[in-house]
Amino acid sequence: xxxxxxxxxTSRFPHIWCTGCGNGIVTKALLRAVEHSGLDRDRVAVxxxxxxxxxxxxxxxxxxxxxxHGRALAFATGLKxxxxxLTVIVITGDGDGLAIxxxxxxxxxxxxxxxxxxxxNNQTYGMTGGQVAPTTAASRLTSTSPDGNIEPAFxxxxxxxxAGASFVARGSTYHATGLETLLAQxxxxxxxxxxxxxxxxxxxxxxxxxxxxxxxxxxxxxxxTVPEAKARRMAPEDLEGKTVIGILHREERAEFAGEYARLxxxxxxxxxxx
Amino acid sequence: xxxxxxxxxxxxxxxxACALGAxxxxxxxxxxxxxxxxxxxxxWMARMLPRxxxxxxQMEDEIASLAAIIGASLGGAKAMTATSGPGFSLMQENLxxxxxTEIPCVVVNVMRGGPSTGLPTSPAQGDVxxxxxxxxxxxxxxxxxxxxxxxxxxxxxxxxALAERFRTPVIVLLDEVIGHMREAFAxxxxxxxxxxxxxxxxxxxxxxxxxxxxxxxxxxxxxxYRFHVTGLAHDERGYPTRDPGVVAxxxxxxxxxxxxxAAGIARCETWGLEDASVAVLAYGATARSARAAVRRARxxxxxAGLIRPVTLWPFPGEVVRRWxxxxxxxxxxxxxxxxxxxxxxxxxxxxxxxxxxxxADGELMLPAPILEAxxxxx
Amino acid sequence: xxxxxxxxxxxxxxxxxxCKGCEICVLVCEERCLDMNAxxxxxxxxxxxxxxxxxxxxxxxxFAITVQ
Numbered sequence: 001x002x003x004x005x006x007x008x009x010t011s012r013f014p015h016i017w018c019t020g021c022g023n024g025i026v027t028k029a030l031l032r033a034v035e036h037s038g039l040d041r042d043r044v045a046v047x048x049x050x051x052x053x054x055x056x057x058x059x060x061x062x063x064x065x066x067x068x069h070g071r072a073l074a075f076a077t078g079l080k081x082x083x084x085x086l087t088v089i090v091i092t093g094d095g096d097g098l099a100i101x102x103x104x105x106x107x108x109x110x111x112x113x114x115x116x117x118x119x120x121n122n123q124t125y126g127m128t129g130g131q132v133a134p135t136t137a138a139s140r141l142t143s144t145s146p147d148g149n150i151e152p153a154f155x156x157x158x159x160x161x162x163a164g165a166s167f168v169a170r171g172s173t174y175h176a177t178g179l180e181t182l183l184a185q186x187x188x189x190x191x192x193x194x195x196x197x198x199x200x201x202x203x204x205x206x207x208x209x210x211x212x213x214x215x216x217x218x219x220x221x222x223x224x225t226v227p228e229a230k231a232r233r234m235a236p237e238d239l240e241g242k243t244v245i246g247i248l249h250r251e252e253r254a255e256f257a258g259e260y261a262r263l264x265x266x267x268x269x270x271x272x273x274x
Numbered sequence: 275x276x277x278x279x280x281x282x283x284x285x286x287x288x289x290x291a292c293a294l295g296a297x298x299x300x301x302x303x304x305x306x307x308x309x310x311x312x313x314x315x316x317x318w319m320a321r322m323l324p325r326x327x328x329x330x331x332q333m334e335d336e337i338a339s340l341a342a343i344i345g346a347s348l349g350g351a352k353a354m355t356a357t358s359g360p361g362f363s364l365m366q367e368n369l370x371x372x373x374x375t376e377i378p379c380v381v382v383n384v385m386r387g388g389p390s391t392g393l394p395t396s397p398a399q400g401d402v403x404x405x406x407x408x409x410x411x412x413x414x415x416x417x418x419x420x421x422x423x424x425x426x427x428x429x430x431x432x433x434x435a436l437a438e439r440f441r442t443p444v445i446v447l448l449d450e451v452i453g454h455m456r457e458a459f460a461x462x463x464x465x466x467x468x469x470x471x472x473x474x475x476x477x478x479x480x481x482x483x484x485x486x487x488x489x490x491x492x493x494x495x496x497x498x499y500r501f502h503v504t505g506l507a508h509d510e511r512g513y514p515t516r517d518p519g520v521v522a523x524x525x526x527x528x529x530x531x532x533x534x535x536a537a538g539i540a541r542c543e544t545w546g547l548e549d550a551s552v553a554v555l556a557y558g559a560t561a562r563s564a565r566a567a568v569r570r571a572r573x574x575x576x577x578a579g580l581i582r583p584v585t586l587w588p589f590p591g592e593v594v595r596r597w598x599x600x601x602x603x604x605x606x607x608x609x610x611x612x613x614x615x616x617x618x619x620x621x622x623x624x625x626x627x628x629x630x631x632x633x634a635d636g637e638l639m640l641p642a643p644i645l646e647a648x649x650x651x652x
Numbered sequence: 653x654x655x656x657x658x659x660x661x662x663x664x665x666x667x668x669x670x671c672k673g674c675e676i677c678v679l680v681c682e683e684r685c686l687d688m689n690a691x692x693x694x695x696x697x698x699x700x701x702x703x704x705x706x707x708x709x710x711x712x713x714x715f716a717i718t719v720q
Contacts (some may be wrong), residue, residue, distance in 0.1 A: 001709060001718040009502075012513065013670050014714060020674035024713030042498040047345070058502055058513055063495040065348065066504035067341065068371050074338035078345030078353070079495060081329045082303055086349070086496045107334040176710050202674075215679035218711065260331075264324045 020214015022173035022199030033183035049096035053120035070101030109163035130204030166191035174221035293318035295430035300467035302328030305342035336361035350494035356382035370409030378437035396636035414532035424459035542590035550579030567644035603651035677708035
């Protein structure tokens with residue numbers, strides 16, 4: 001067994017997430033990743049935005065910061081630059097990260113600051129009652145697309161990659177063990193690591209679209225995802241309607257805090273801290 | 275021109291003095307977004323900070339700028355941003371976040387003509403009520419209004435001291451004309467750097483929002499306290515709560531923290547009130563014209579006095595209340611259509627007449643209209 | 653046969669106060685060790701059949717079940 005309790009603020013449990021919500025599965029994968037990465041828990045900070053994913057921070061025993069809607073990456077940027085030795089993990093959602101927060105995601109990726117950004121994608125705005133999100137698939141029913149969504153959906157990973165993220169991965173709650181590995185790899189990566197996680201909102205999105213309970217929605221993820229290595233060998237028509245998971249992009253690129261330290265060293269004539 | 279403060283007299287631009295005053299007070303983190311007429315502040319910080327081991331970052335917008343300095347402050351840094359009206363409007367949400375979570379930082383608003391894009395290179399004082407109430411919800415705020423380049427230096431430095439002492443964002447309202455003017459002054463050689471109170475005990479006993487004092491200690495992230503900060507209404511541990519008693523208590527402590535300590539925060543200059551029959555109340559650049567108007571009025575036989583708030587919030591109400599009953603009128607001169615005038619009216623509660631001398635056309639208010647108002651009021 | 657950690661009956665612990673009755677653990681358990689009870693939470697009905705696949709613990713969103 002994995003004992004999560006040393007990492008939990010147990011007085012805050014049971015947590016706020018609905019019956020069958022996938023967010024707890026992602027949180028556990030994250031905690032396992034932190035443990036198996038050997039991180040000093042006094043040097044880990046978790047910064048979240050607003051939404052169901054944003055509620056994660058109160059449940060975990062680190063320095064935690066629950067910020068304003070869409071702005072977690074900007075808060076995290078300041079914290080990381082002031083304290084580059086801390087491991088800063090950012091928790092955001094499909095609305096928090098791609099709608100109101102889209103601009104901050106783009107620039108955080110561009111700068112390649114060493115943050116790990118985990119985007120919980122459940123295709124809906126759960127906290128506010130199940131409205132449409134930038135990642136909601138076409139024709140899906142939500143409280144603000146009651147006649148079927150006619151907007152195209154973002155590919156969050158593609159956006160992060162083009163914006164400059166040097167580590168881009170997608171995981172799912174069904175592939176929880178693989179998710180732990182992706183998160184650990186993202187944390188270890190020296191640069192902006194973006195991990196989109198497919199998770200489920202059975203209470204609202206699931207109910208609106210008759211997708212069944214949490215268990216059904218969890219198992220369905222197996223049907224709609226394809227591992228990256230397999231996807232590479234598949235024809236485009238076979239990938240129709242499928243979502244690719246795994247590490248989608250990885251490169252070694254100059255990391256922002258390190259670059260700024262080099263600038264300081266150059267200007268002050270002192271060697272940059274390693 | 276050297277960017278580091280030296281002994282002796284220097285000719286400085288207001289914005290430059292703002293940056294130097296911040297630096298002297300220990301500011302080593304700046305995040306900002308360019309906007310006229312504040313951009314020079316960021317430019318000075320971009321040059322000074324990395325050379326002093328600090329950090330400058332130009333963020334993607336003003337919202338991110340304030341977010342970044344709040345994050346940096348939680349890491350233990352003294353942090354500042356600067357903007358003007360449109361950017362100040364964008365910052366309101368995060369300003370409320372910093373107020374409610376009690377994170378020290380300094381936000382400079384070099385005020386320009388508004389509303390909207392307005393007059394980017396012209397002075398105005400139209401943001402003073404916004405500074406008080408711009409962010410939603412009940413909250414106290416601290417806002418300073420320097421009236422000279424020298425005072426910009428010292429009040430920006432004092433902004434940091436107040437932010438640290440009271441665990442609050444502090445707004446510096448700088449008039450465009452002062453931000454962009456140049457004046458010579460003796461740069462102080464010794465600016466005390468105040469530090470926030472950090473917890474002394476263990477993680478287990480730390481309460482980031484303790485109710486036993488007006489200002490709870492604030493730990494830095496990354497020092498083992500592992501505490502929670504949220505914009506939700508919270509209890510002493512920082513955890514979200516909806517308990518009405520706890521929420522009411524939090525609001526009461528926040529109000530007490532600022533309003534209850536107003537005597538130590540508010541600053542106001544007065545001149546000639548002992549024998550005055552009428553007074554001008556003015557702040558920032560307008561106060562300079564008001565001073566000239568009062569002198570001319572005296573020369574014309576009018577016993578005029580001057581009340582110059584240096585802090586706008588908390589407003590130095592005690593000064594106004596003390597002198598109002600002895601005056602026939604208070605002329606409130608401001609480069610807006612009447613904002614602080616509302617506060618003065620509220621405070622005097624009929625003890626004297628409050629006369630407005632208002633101007634919002636983008637021009638600096640000159641002594642003449644103030645003198646005219648004094649004549650008519652006397 | 654010597655009883656080792658491997659052969660000992662797994663200790664499956666349910667934190668009843670945290671369980672929201674999502675039934676994911678019941679769904680993923682191939683050996684039918686778990687079932688829902690009248691309270692709407694989970695009971696361990698057959699610990700002996702448990703193979704320590706750990707899927708219930710892996711997938712429980714509520715941190716409510718562990719397998720030793």
